[in-house]
Amino acid sequence: MPELPEVEVVRRGLERWVTGRTITAVDVPDPRSIRRHALGVEDFRGNLVGARVLDVVRRGKFLWLPLSDGTDDDGVPHTALMAHLGMSGQLLMQDPSQPDEKHLKVRLRLSHAADAPEELRFVDQRIFGGLFVTALIPTADGLPGGQSLLSLPLIAAEAAHIGRDPLDPAFSQEAFYQKVRSRKTGLKRALLDQSLISGIGNIYADEALWLAKLHYARPTETLRRSDAQRVVDAARDVMGMALDAGGTSFDSLYVNVNGASGYFARSLNAYGREGEPCPRCAALGLQSRIRRDSFMNRSSFSCPVCQPRPRNGRW
CATH class of the missing domain: 1.10.8.50 (Helicase, Ruva Protein; domain 3)
Known part of the structure; x- marks a missing residue:
């Protein structure tokens, strides 16, 4: 299973390629990889299409993308796309012209950005990982949720129980x-x-x-x-x-x-x-x-x- 440095490598790559871009389409070839999203494929798609990726955050091995759908009146994101890599999960930036990977599970189409691939693909051979939309909640200590660009004092609900990691600036x-x-x-x-x-x-x-x-x-x-x-x-x-x-x-x-x-x-x-x-x-x-x-x-x-x-x- 990928450990913290591997997940941080992925976070930094995503930060470069997806921050600020809008999700324009969602394709789920294999619904097993969104099984943690209890309301199913259509709700998963509905929560993502039109949402803008504000940041890419990691605490420990947990990774999430805070989202804005344009209706956040207080300017604070309330939801995020959570990614769990499991044993074999990969998040790959690809151009639409590239053939689908053998174990492609989820495809997100992103708004155009200069010199940037337009698809984020989740590929997973063993299907232990997955994606789901989750709520963001305030951190217990009021400090940033984890490693990120914006350093918002928010954390994905599923990661709230874990301690800070050694690379976290707020680690005590x-x-x-x-x-x-x-x-x-x-x-x-x-x-x-x-x-x-x-x-x-x-x-x-x-x-x-x-x-x-x-x-x-x-x-x-x-x-x-x-x-x-x-x-x-x-x-x-x-x-x-x-x-x-x-x-x-x-x-x-x-x-x-x-x-x-x-x-x-x-x-x-x-x-x-x-x-x-x-x-x-x-x-x-x-x-x-x-x-x-x-x-x-x-x-x-x-x-x-x-x-x-x-x-x-x-x-």
Whole structure:
């Protein structure tokens, strides 16, 4: 599943190509991809045709496009088009002359803009993702809903329960520290808890923990402020590198908005490197190899030397 950097790559691409444009037509070749829009295809189309895309917002892995249909008397958008990429969802900008993709699910025709493709296509082979129209509500703290151009204090209703992510300018380190200390769980479980801190999945959790020299089973109630700061800073660094590389791509199904895969997978230090030398230890002349442990029906990768397992570890 795409993680935060991948979704941010998509957000930036959409921001460039769709902001300010009006949706002029909607085609839904496969209604399964709008199943979260309970009122069906015609209502989905009716909410979108004639609406102007005001912004593209992301919090964690959630992505939405605030809409204006010209009837917002207070000048504040009340609805948004929510996009969930799932395992294989792609949002692609295409010219109408381009043949339909094999797994095309939804097509939005956009108003003309100079040198810009006129269709936004949602393509999804595995059909775990989808699009739906949702309500925008005020954020609980009055701050912007997430990464965006306009920084409106609004959030899609379905994303209101998740915490801010490490790349969010409004992320509070102290609030994260207080919450994580109160959970009495393992550190990686806390990093994967979207209500505490959003956008971190299995890959970037392992990479951030490796960079911070912290073990995934470290009990959260033993964390010092400096530990919590170190792991969040590490997550920011890892995600920043991934953004520079265009996202991590293990699956050809993940592409950004223009169809270009990311290459950060080539720069991973821990994840998926079982049995390989730890890059940090190797640079110091130490002999250690990345180990893999079973974790929450998945895997965790760490170095037994520079990320020693705590005696009182929590899973």
